[in-house]
Amino acid sequence: MLFERIESPGLAHYSYLVGDGREAVVIDPRRDCDIYIDTATRQGYRITAVLETHRNEDYLIGSRELGERTGAEIWHADSQWDYRYGSPARDGQSWEVGGLRLEALHSPGHTPGHMSYVLHDPSGTPWMLFSGDALFSGDTGRVDLMGEGRMEEMAGLLWETIFHRFLPLGDGVILCPAHGAGSVCGGGSISPRSWTTLGLERRLNPALSYFERSLFIEKTARAHERPPYFERMEELNVQGPAPLHGLPSPPPLSPGEFGDRAGEGTVLDTRSETSFAPAHIPKALSIGRDAVAKYSGWFLPYHLPILLVDEENDHEETIRSLVRTGFDNIGGFLSGGMLSWLRAGYVVRSSGLISSEELCHRLDQGEQPFILDVRTERELDTVGRVPEAKNVPITQLPLHLHEIPCDREINVLCSSGVRSTIGASILQQFGWENVTVILGGTDAWSSTACPLEKPREEPEYTGA
Numbered sequence: 001m002l003f004e005r006i007e008s009p010g011l012a013h014y015s016y017l018v019g020d021g022r023e024a025v026v027i028d029p030r031r032d033c034d035i036y037i038d039t040a041t042r043q044g045y046r047i048t049a050v051l052e053t054h055r056n057e058d059y060l061i062g063s064r065e066l067g068e069r070t071g072a073e074i075w076h077a078d079s080q081w082d083y084r085y086g087s088p089a090r091d092g093q094s095w096e097v098g099g100l101r102l103e104a105l106h107s108p109g110h111t112p113g114h115m116s117y118v119l120h121d122p123s124g125t126p127w128m129l130f131s132g133d134a135l136f137s138g139d140t141g142r143v144d145l146m147g148e149g150r151m152e153e154m155a156g157l158l159w160e161t162i163f164h165r166f167l168p169l170g171d172g173v174i175l176c177p178a179h180g181a182g183s184v185c186g187g188g189s190i191s192p193r194s195w196t197t198l199g200l201e202r203r204l205n206p207a208l209s210y211f212e213r214s215l216f217i218e219k220t221a222r223a224h225e226r227p228p229y230f231e232r233m234e235e236l237n238v239q240g241p242a243p244l245h246g247l248p249s250p251p252p253l254s255p256g257e258f259g260d261r262a263g264e265g266t267v268l269d270t271r272s273e274t275s276f277a278p279a280h281i282p283k284a285l286s287i288g289r290d291a292v293a294k295y296s297g298w299f300l301p302y303h304l305p306i307l308l309v310d311e312e313n314d315h316e317e318t319i320r321s322l323v324r325t326g327f328d329n330i331g332g333f334l335s336g337g338m339l340s341w342l343r344a345g346y347v348v349r350s351s352g353l354i355s356s357e358e359l360c361h362r363l364d365q366g367e368q369p370f371i372l373d374v375r376t377e378r379e380l381d382t383v384g385r386v387p388e389a390k391n392v393p394i395t396q397l398p399l400h401l402h403e404i405p406c407d408r409e410i411n412v413l414c415s416s417g418v419r420s421t422i423g424a425s426i427l428q429q430f431g432w433e434n435v436t437v438i439l440g441g442t443d444a445w446s447s448t449a450c451p452l453e454k455p456r457e458e459p460e461y462t463g464a
Contacts, residue, residue, distance in 0.1 A: 011058060013028075020099055023048045028130075032244060032323060033065055050086075054115065060326055065244060075087055104116075107165060114141075117129075131177045133177070135161075138206070141185060175201060189206065228298065253334060269281065276351075292322065293321035305329045349428060351421075352437065357440070359438055363450040379442075386452060
């Protein structure tokens with residue numbers, strides 16, 4: 001048997017390659033689909049079918065390209081939308097894969113037509129459940145994507161799916177969701193457990209303790225932050241994204257060429273915070289390489305070419321992250337990196353750096369620096385708040401710039417320094433000059449006069 005879980009870092013996306021008898025099926029493939037073809041071919045399998053669990057919102061699906069390259073049939077869910085490719089899967093439809101059988105299981109809630117897939121072993125016993133975005137390790141799928149007016153309806157459908165369609169399959173069934181911890185597709189509590197079963201979720205998933213339908217709806221029917229790129233993903237995933245035919249290969253640009261194009265595009269600097277702060281191109285957006293997949297959809301415009309600055313002129317992972325969310329217009333990269341820009345004598349900007357230890361010492365000495373905390377509300381509640389800090393989640397910062405003073409040094413705080421650097425670069429794009437990144441963030445916070453404050457914890461309902 002062939003079984004591979006393909007992980008896409010940043011997006012926390014999981015796709016699956018399942019094969020037996022030299023035939024294989026891919027579930028929820030990503031757009032850069034070489035990995036499925038290469039893995040299957042290397043082990044002597046042929047991909048015959050591609051199955052989608054739902055219309056995805058957070059990344060571009062690779063079904064259309066994978067189908068064109070392999071001849072595999074494509075089956076999508078959510079038949080209420082006008083798909084331009086493939087065929088709609090039906091509840092109870094099955095696919096024979098060697099001695100195994102995959103069966104479609106209608107599982108509405110996250111979206112109305114959401115389809116999960118049950119893998120049966122040769123004896124016909126349910127073995128694995130590919131649950132898409134209906135059920136995760138430690139969490140359930142969000143139910144607000146059809147609009148706040150339908151949240152209770154969708155939460156009720158999800159309760160029915162989980163308690164009457166999933167859990168009866170048996171505690172020993174391995175759960176294979178479409179996302180892991182860090183995804184924006186859950187309710188905000190996806191567990192870092194890498195592998196799980198329906199039995200473990202029955203015992204450990206807080207949402208599954210709300211076994212009363214009305215309480216489950218009350219706890220899960222909540223609106224969550226909606227990234228601005230979701231709408232574009234929804235549209236393209238119904239049309240079928242344009243085939244990549246390989247990753248884009250942006251040209252190297254001299255400092256002069258790069259400078260000429262920078263005014264008509266967006267400069268994306270993927271270097272570390274300690275490299276970006278001392279010297280960067282004016283109005284560059286800083287998103288560290290490991291954070292590009294997670295934050296590019298929040299801050300990059302689709303209508304402008306992207307110009308890359310990196311430390312090593314190695315852009316493959318950055319490009320993969322960009323195209324997975326539809327940023328195909330990559331205009332080039334700075335040849336020779338930031339050093340070539342400096343040697344050419346072009347203008348640079350800088351932002352300050354301060355360690356958490358040094359800032360905490362200043363606070364303990366009675367100073368009152370302005371602190372902009374860009375962590376999420378959930379982090380504030382669990383890790384603790386910095387007294388007197390201005391709290392604006394990083395994803396909401398462009399909407400709250402009018403609340404940030406222009407005449408003071410702005411010290412930007414997150415848990416470590418990555419989001420702080422993103423925040424500092426956004427402020428500088430809009431004219432703030434005196435901006436400092438707090439390195440180490442709350443992970444290293446140790447102020448005596450200004451300790452992190454946690455709210456009182458309320459006991460969690462256990463269903464008892």
